[in-house]
Each structure stands twice: as C-alpha cells, then as structure tokens.
Amino acid sequence: xxKLRVKISGYGGQGIILSSYIVGKAVSIYDGKSxxxxxxxxxxARGGACSSQVVIDKGQVDYPLVDSAEVLVALSQEGxxxxxxxxxxxxxxxxxKDLVTELKDHTDVVEKAIPATRIxxxxxxKIVANIVMLGYVTAQTKFVTPKAMEAAIRGSVPQxxxxxxxxxxxxxxxxxxx
Numbered sequence: 001x002x003k004l005r006v007k008i009s010g011y012g013g014q015g016i017i018l019s020s021y022i023v024g025k026a027v028s029i030y031d032g033k034s035x036x037x038x039x040x041x042x043x044x045a046r047g048g049a050c051s052s053q054v055v056i057d058k059g060q061v062d063y064p065l066v067d068s069a070e071v072l073v074a075l076s077q078e079g080x081x082x083x084x085x086x087x088x089x090x091x092x093x094x095x096x097k098d099l100v101t102e103l104k105d106h107t108d109v110v111e112k113a114i115p116a117t118r119i120x121x122x123x124x125x126k127i128v129a130n131i132v133m134l135g136y137v138t139a140q141t142k143f144v145t146p147k148a149m150e151a152a153i154r155g156s157v158p159q160x161x162x163x164x165x166x167x168x169x170x171x172x173x174x175x176x177x178x
Contacts, residue, residue, distance in 0.1 A: 002058045004143050006071040007086060009051040009079025015130035016075065020052035022134060022152045023144065027056050030148030036064035049078055056143060071141065073133060074100050075116065094137050096129065112140055114175050120168060128168035135172025146173060 006023065010016045017039045024037040039052040053066035072087045074080035074095040080103075087093060089108040097113035114136045120129035131153065138149050150166060157165045 004056045004071065004141075005066045005069045006054045006056070006073065006143075007051060007066045007069045007083050008053070008073040008075070009049075009083045010075030010130075011078065012048045012050045014050070014075050015127065016050045016079075017052045018156065019073070019130045019134055020054045022131075022149065022156050023054045023056075025156060026144045026148040026152035027054070030151045031144055033058055034061045036061045038064055049082065051079065051083065071137070071143075073137060075130065075133060076100065077102060092141065094133065094140070096133065112136070114172065116172065119171055119175070123164070123168060123171070125164060125168075128165055131165045131168040132172035132175075135169040136175050137172075138169075139173045139175070 008016050008019050020037045020039065024035040027033045028035040034057045036055045037052060055061050055064055055066060067086065068088050069086050070088055070091050072083055072091065072093050077100050080095060080100045084104055087109050092110045092112060094112050096116045098115050098118050114133065116132040117126060117129040119132045120126050134149065138144055138146055149169060153165050153169055154162050
C-alpha cells in the first residue's frame with residue numbers, strides 16, 4: 001500500500017496525540033516514508049473527546065487531513081461513535097474491547113479488538129494502554145516496522161518510562177486473542 005490514512009480516537013489523557021506523534025516519527029524518521037500528523041481535542045483536554053490523524057505515503061503527502069481512513073483506532077466508545085463513519089469499506093477497525101462495547105452492524109470492515117487498557121492495568125500503569133494498542137496495530141498492519149516504532153517510542157517518552165513503554169509495545173505486538 002502506497003498511502004495509508006490512520007485516525008486515532010479516544011479521550012484526552014489516553015495518549016491519543018502522543019500515539020500519532022510516535023507513528024509519524026517512526027514512519028518518517030526511521031522507515032523513510034513521508035508522514036503528516038494533525039490533532040484535535042476539546043477544551044476540556046483531559047477527559048474530553050480527542051483525535052489525531054496520520055497520513056503515511058511512500059511518496060509525498062499531498063493532503064494532510066483524514067476525511068476517510070483505511071485504519072481507525074478507537075480507544076473509547078465516544079471516539080468510535082464519532083469517527084466510525086470515516087472508515088473506508090475494507091478498512092480496519094482496531095478498538096479497545098473493554099471500552100468500545102457497542103459496535104454498529106456492518107459487513108464491510110475488518111474488526112480487531114484487544115483489551116489494551118486491561119493489559120496496561122495488569123502492567124501497573126493504565127496510561128500505557130495507547131502504547132499497547134500501537135504494538136497491536138503495528139503487528140497487524142505492517143505499515144511501520146517494529147524497530148522504527150521502538151526507536152520512536154524511545155525518543156518520545158520521558159526517559160524514566162522508556163522501559164515500561166517498550167514492554168507495553170512488545171506486549172501489544174505479541175498479543176494473541178483470548
């Protein structure tokens with residue numbers, strides 16, 4: 001695939017914007033592709049609706065916004081409800097199965113679920129659920145290499161949390177359905 005449009009949604013405080021930043025950095029700096037990242041969040045910031053988007057292209061990105069997506073990552077029910085309609089037919093929906101529980105009837109997208117928040121809680125830090133999800137998405141899509149993602153994570157999170165975030169990424173990457 002030459003171009004991939006990814007929308008990541010959830011609520012403020014889940015690391016939605018950091019997730020897109022890491023993906024964009026991994027793709028553009030470490031995997032040699034082009035990427036743009038934009039973000040949107042409500043005035044509440046923590047707890048309010050939040051989304052970010054990354055456009056990845058082997059060539060030059062000609063339009064940075066995601067009006068339709070090949071990949072939708074939903075870390076909250078509200079994020080799913082708000083952005084499901086932009087997922088293209090044949091697109092892939094990644095969602096936190098404990099937080100997104102009411103799915104729309106459809107036959108034209110692929111669903112992939114992981115209990116990202118529960119996994120993060122079991123690791124002792126709920127805050128790394130976004131990184132667990134990034135690991136899972138990386139393993140399932142192959143649009144970015146795990147090596148590039150790990151390098152981007154190392155350069156994007158505070159030094160004292162690097163090991164925890166790498167462990168979260170690896171756990172998500174290796175996740176097998178329950």
